[in-house]
Amino acid sequence: MGILNATAADPRELIDKHGEALTDGETIYFVYKTIRDYIAFTNWRVLYINVQGITGSKREFLTVPYRSITAFAVETAGTFDLDAEIKIFLSGHEPIEFKVGRNTDMRGLQSFLAQKMDR
DSSP states (O other), rough: EEEEEEOOOOHHHHHHHGGGGSOTTTOEEEEOOEEEEEEEEEEEEEOOOOOOOEOOEEEEEEEEEEEEEEEEEEEEOOOOSEEEEEEEEEEOOEEEEEEEEETTTHHHHHHHHHHTTTT
């Protein structure tokens, strides 16, 4: 599963469009979006929202608890790269991969994921 060309987004945008996917007390720390899809890192999980169909009325919500992540990789953008890359590996599943803009706070996201996996 891969998401291409995601950019950092305002958590309020995800809440406005897909707030029903969040639980009481859940806080979004990082959120990225493509044209219609979102991937959010909350205090409890990684949430991937895949908007499907021409009208976008069909949506898939994938929840990945941090305890299910076996490893992750963060690749920063180089001098001539336009984007950075994040891979999240899950036991028994394909990795979740996505590319984000070169100005993304990769250090912050890497630190956040490391803290969540330490628990």
